[in-house]
Amino acid sequence: MSLKAVLSKIDGEIPIALDRLTSFLRIPSISTDPAFSDDVDRAADWLVSDLSTLGIAAAKRPTNGHPMVVGHVGGSGPHLLFYGHYDVQPVDPIELWSRDPFDPAVLDTCRGRVIAGRGSSDDKGQLMTFVEACRAWKSVHGHLPCRLTFLFEGEEESGSPSLVPFLKDNSDELRADLALICDSGMFDPQTPAITTSLRGLLGEEITITGADRDLHSGSFGGIAINPARVLARIVASLHDEKGRVTVPGFYDDVSELPDMIEDQRKALGFDESAFLGEVGLARPAGEEGRSGLEMIWSRPTCEVNGISSGYTGEGFKTVLPSKASAKISFRLVGGQRPLRLRESFREMVRSMVPPDCTVEFTGHGAAPACTMATDDPSFELARNALSDEWPNEAAFVGSGGSIPIAGYFKEILGMESMLIGFARDDDRIHSPNEKYDLESFHKGIRSWARVLAALTQ
Amino acid sequence: MSLKAVLSKIDGEIPIALDRLTSFLRIPSISTDPAFSDDVDRAADWLVSDLSTLGIAAAKRPTNGHPMVVGHVGGSGPHLLFYGHYDVQPVDPIELWSRDPFDPAVLDTCRGRVIAGRGSSDDKGQLMTFVEACRAWKSVHGHLPCRLTFLFEGEEESGSPSLVPFLKDNSDELRADLALICDSGMFDPQTPAITTSLRGLLGEEITITGADRDLHSGSFGGIAINPARVLARIVASLHDEKGRVTVPGFYDDVSELPDMIEDQRKALGFDESAFLGEVGLARPAGEEGRSGLEMIWSRPTCEVNGISSGYTGEGFKTVLPSKASAKISFRLVGGQRPLRLRESFREMVRSMVPPDCTVEFTGHGAAPACTMATDDPSFELARNALSDEWPNEAAFVGSGGSIPIAGYFKEILGMESMLIGFARDDDRIHSPNEKYDLESFHKGIRSWARVLAALTQ
Numbered sequence: 001m002s003l004k005a006v007l008s009k010i011d012g013e014i015p016i017a018l019d020r021l022t023s024f025l026r027i028p029s030i031s032t033d034p035a036f037s038d039d040v041d042r043a044a045d046w047l048v049s050d051l052s053t054l055g056i057a058a059a060k061r062p063t064n065g066h067p068m069v070v071g072h073v074g075g076s077g078p079h080l081l082f083y084g085h086y087d088v089q090p091v092d093p094i095e096l097w098s099r100d101p102f103d104p105a106v107l108d109t110c111r112g113r114v115i116a117g118r119g120s121s122d123d124k125g126q127l128m129t130f131v132e133a134c135r136a137w138k139s140v141h142g143h144l145p146c147r148l149t150f151l152f153e154g155e156e157e158s159g160s161p162s163l164v165p166f167l168k169d170n171s172d173e174l175r176a177d178l179a180l181i182c183d184s185g186m187f188d189p190q191t192p193a194i195t196t197s198l199r200g201l202l203g204e205e206i207t208i209t210g211a212d213r214d215l216h217s218g219s220f221g222g223i224a225i226n227p228a229r230v231l232a233r234i235v236a237s238l239h240d241e242k243g244r245v246t247v248p249g250f251y252d253d254v255s256e257l258p259d260m261i262e263d264q265r266k267a268l269g270f271d272e273s274a275f276l277g278e279v280g281l282a283r284p285a286g287e288e289g290r291s292g293l294e295m296i297w298s299r300p301t302c303e304v305n306g307i308s309s310g311y312t313g314e315g316f317k318t319v320l321p322s323k324a325s326a327k328i329s330f331r332l333v334g335g336q337r338p339l340r341l342r343e344s345f346r347e348m349v350r351s352m353v354p355p356d357c358t359v360e361f362t363g364h365g366a367a368p369a370c371t372m373a374t375d376d377p378s379f380e381l382a383r384n385a386l387s388d389e390w391p392n393e394a395a396f397v398g399s400g401g402s403i404p405i406a407g408y409f410k411e412i413l414g415m416e417s418m419l420i421g422f423a424r425d426d427d428r429i430h431s432p433n434e435k436y437d438l439e440s441f442h443k444g445i446r447s448w449a450r451v452l453a454a455l456t457q
Numbered sequence: 458m459s460l461k462a463v464l465s466k467i468d469g470e471i472p473i474a475l476d477r478l479t480s481f482l483r484i485p486s487i488s489t490d491p492a493f494s495d496d497v498d499r500a501a502d503w504l505v506s507d508l509s510t511l512g513i514a515a516a517k518r519p520t521n522g523h524p525m526v527v528g529h530v531g532g533s534g535p536h537l538l539f540y541g542h543y544d545v546q547p548v549d550p551i552e553l554w555s556r557d558p559f560d561p562a563v564l565d566t567c568r569g570r571v572i573a574g575r576g577s578s579d580d581k582g583q584l585m586t587f588v589e590a591c592r593a594w595k596s597v598h599g600h601l602p603c604r605l606t607f608l609f610e611g612e613e614e615s616g617s618p619s620l621v622p623f624l625k626d627n628s629d630e631l632r633a634d635l636a637l638i639c640d641s642g643m644f645d646p647q648t649p650a651i652t653t654s655l656r657g658l659l660g661e662e663i664t665i666t667g668a669d670r671d672l673h674s675g676s677f678g679g680i681a682i683n684p685a686r687v688l689a690r691i692v693a694s695l696h697d698e699k700g701r702v703t704v705p706g707f708y709d710d711v712s713e714l715p716d717m718i719e720d721q722r723k724a725l726g727f728d729e730s731a732f733l734g735e736v737g738l739a740r741p742a743g744e745e746g747r748s749g750l751e752m753i754w755s756r757p758t759c760e761v762n763g764i765s766s767g768y769t770g771e772g773f774k775t776v777l778p779s780k781a782s783a784k785i786s787f788r789l790v791g792g793q794r795p796l797r798l799r800e801s802f803r804e805m806v807r808s809m810v811p812p813d814c815t816v817e818f819t820g821h822g823a824a825p826a827c828t829m830a831t832d833d834p835s836f837e838l839a840r841n842a843l844s845d846e847w848p849n850e851a852a853f854v855g856s857g858g859s860i861p862i863a864g865y866f867k868e869i870l871g872m873e874s875m876l877i878g879f880a881r882d883d884d885r886i887h888s889p890n891e892k893y894d895l896e897s898f899h900k901g902i903r904s905w906a907r908v909l910a911a912l913t914q
Contacts, residue, residue, distance in 0.1 A: 033770065034771065038639070050784065071552040092770070158772050176759060184471045199675065213888050214736075216886050216887040218658075218788065219886075222758040223729070223749050225740075228763075229761055232761065232764070233689075233695075235685070276681065280668050281668050281681055281682060285683075290615075291784075296677070304766065304778070306767035307769070308765050312487060314491065316489065316660050316822070320760055329674060331678050331679065360683070393508060400677070401675025431673070454825065
């Protein structure tokens with residue numbers, strides 16, 4: 001009965017909830033770029049103020065980087081912690097956006113109504129599904145469904161440098177019975193998902209330096225070493241002809257999936273062609289002999305995220321570059337140990353750097369993969385609650401992305417996590433023209449109300 | 458007698474000549490960047506006005522790109538054409554300049570006085586050595602030494618797109634008995650040089666495209682093709698383990714140097730370690746089994762001048778790039794045919810592009826190598842004139858750089874060229890902190906006066 005009233009309340013308040021989200025999306029809280037640090041701070045203030053309207057004691061908590069927002073509210077039943085992040089990705093290449101990334105709007109498209117703007121899906125829109133569910137609950141019942149802690153991070157898109165120290169320094173305050181994390185997606189638009197495995201992430205930046213300045217390729221071409229060539233050779237050597245990563249020991253701690261999970265995944269009927277066709281591609285380009293779902297959920301990768309050297313402007317400049325840099329990341333699975341692989345990668349790169357060049361490394365995050373405790377009964381309760389809201393039964397899925405927070409919660413706070421999110425594959429997170437379906441937002445809020453009811457019944 | 462008076466005049470007028478050069482250097486005539494096109498035009502106006510003060514009928518002549526400056530003056534004896542270029546290279550990375558590249562100044566350094574600024578050596582300072590020699594000659598004699606044509610180009614640093622059509626359209630007007638080109642260097646600070654072979658240049662830009670947008674490397678990493686990896690593999694494959702270029706047919710028209718030239722070059726005692734040590738390097742990095750002078754003067758090369766893909770800003774972005782680009786240039790020697798090699802290169806690249814990617818090519822110039830007519834007696838006359846000015850006897854040298862104009866003069870106007878210049882290896886042309894030695898400028902002007910006297914005696 002009371003859940004019904006909450007769901008009705010949610011349905012009636014969607015326009016106001018959208019206004020709130022829109023004002024939140026207007027704040028360009030790009031955490032990786034120091035030019036936006038005031039904006040990141042402003043987004044934290046916005047959240048503190050919004051939580052306060054729910055009667056939640058919330059505060060901006062300083063770190064060495066961007067602040068955390070933490071809020072608490074008492075109640076009976078289980079103690080749940082909700083996590084989301086309020087920072088967003090950079091927007092370049094800006095010229096590919098069809099509208100200002102920080103002037104959000106609800107647009108009618110051929111696939112339905114969407115909320116357009118940077119952060120709409122990753123993760124401000126998702127974060128607000130939970131907050132709005134709480135608001136409706138409070139409005140109907142006069143109180144929230146249980147004891148709740150809110151933790152909103154401002155550095156998720158820049159490697160979370162302050163997260164581990166913050167969790168360690170505040171472990172007693174933050175430890176709950178279960179963490180709810182909203183930063184993941186649906187399996188497909190009809191099928192909600194609980195993400196039960198996450199790939200880890202190891203980020204590395206390498207810079208090769210040759211001569212002490214850029215040289216003229218006429219005067220020095222042929223005799224002087226070219227760091228761009230050295231870098232290309234290194235990058236090209238990171239995969240073999242079968243698409244396997246060549247870093248020594250890379251597959252040591254990677255095991256095959258249990259047959260049961262493998263079978264369940266086959267039953268999902270993942271359509272590789274449709275998934276790739278969405279972004280203009282046709283053929284899976286990963287390891288030979290692996291299915292598409294394996295490539296994105298359960299196999300590790302090595303990708304070049306950026307590469308730069310020499311003259312890259314308009315026209316042509318016959319320069320022989322002094323430096324060449326690449327940003328390279330690894331998605332990790334199973335028991336792969338990020339710090340060990342970092343050393344192995346660096347050793348491999350060093351062995352390919354010729355005598356007249358030097359190499360510098362900068363690490364950008366190192367988080368292992370994470371597997372959830374699906375045997376805990378709350379997972380089945382939540383799955384049923386989600387199945388009640390959506391056309392198809394909810395699925396336990398893997399995720400190719402890395403949400404290191406789940407690993408840290410387990411490691412530092414001894415707390416299990418449950419990942420539920422409503423993003424779609426075509427949301428263009430991290431890309432131009434990011435969007436979040438209005439249906440994701442609306443049914444996402446309703447889903448959280450159902451999950452809260454199920455977990456606190 | 459009269460040469461002596463001209464040389465004295467030159468010595469006395471150096472401060473004023475420096476003032477003129479300084480005002481010319483202040484104009485940021487970067488031809489490759491459309492943002493500077495008004496400045497390129499202003500530099501052309503500056504030259505027209507300066508030539509007029511010598512009684513030379515000069516005009517700015519329109520092309521589809523930046524204008525040519527052409528001037529004529531009558532006289533008896535041989536008809537000489539003088540060529541230089543008034544455009545300059547871009548200045549990035551600007552943060553490595555120790556002063557504003559377009560605020561030129563004469564600085565005292567541990568190796569003597571230098572003129573600092575973009576274009577000081579390449580090619581405004583060099584161009585003005587000839588103009589100042591003419592000015593002194595005219596001032597002493599009341600007229601110039603012979604019939605002269607001046608041709609100043611504004612697109613040399615951006616592939617000379619208008620040069621060939623302009624030479625074709627004005628061949629009768631521009632054809633002279635011999636072209637004098639001042640855009641080359643000394644063999645060493647004591648040894649002036651006449652450059653008797655030039656490498657050709659073939660410029661290519663390739664862009665590989667995969668997905669129709671940048672992707673999230675968590676959602677798509679492993680299944681979607683990464684154009685940066687494709688590009689790295691292509692670039693890495695352009696050389697074999699011995700440093701030889703792998704483009705099919707690349708060495709077909711490359712022959713070994715005649716023993717006589719080889720012996721003369723050995724006698725020059727080129728110091729590889731000193732040459733490389735100047736820029737922080739120690740080891741020749743070209744083809745195995747070749748000397749340093751061969752690598753820069755008489756062997757062809759393939760170099761990456763720039764490469765870019767994905768996120769290259771501050772911090773880290775786990776993007777899977779949609780595009781990856783490289784600017785690649787080839788220095789050509791002997792009979793290598795640039796257009797044939799362009800096709801061969803493109804064919805090789807196409808064969809390495811996987812089905813889900815496309816490749817686009819942009820050509821940036823294609824000029825064959827060029828060998829001068831050293832058996833013409835004027836070469837020995839000029840060599841003796843240079844030997845009279847400098848501590849060491851002048852040398853016939855090769856050049857690793859490409860000055861396509863000499864090839865075009867021969868091909869289109871049937872005119873031989875003589876390349877004399879006073880740049881030094883440490884002038885940092887095309888790099889931050891470009892300079893031109895005051896000695897190069899002063900003795901360069903004196904050298905031209907001597908060469909003019911020798912060729913018109």
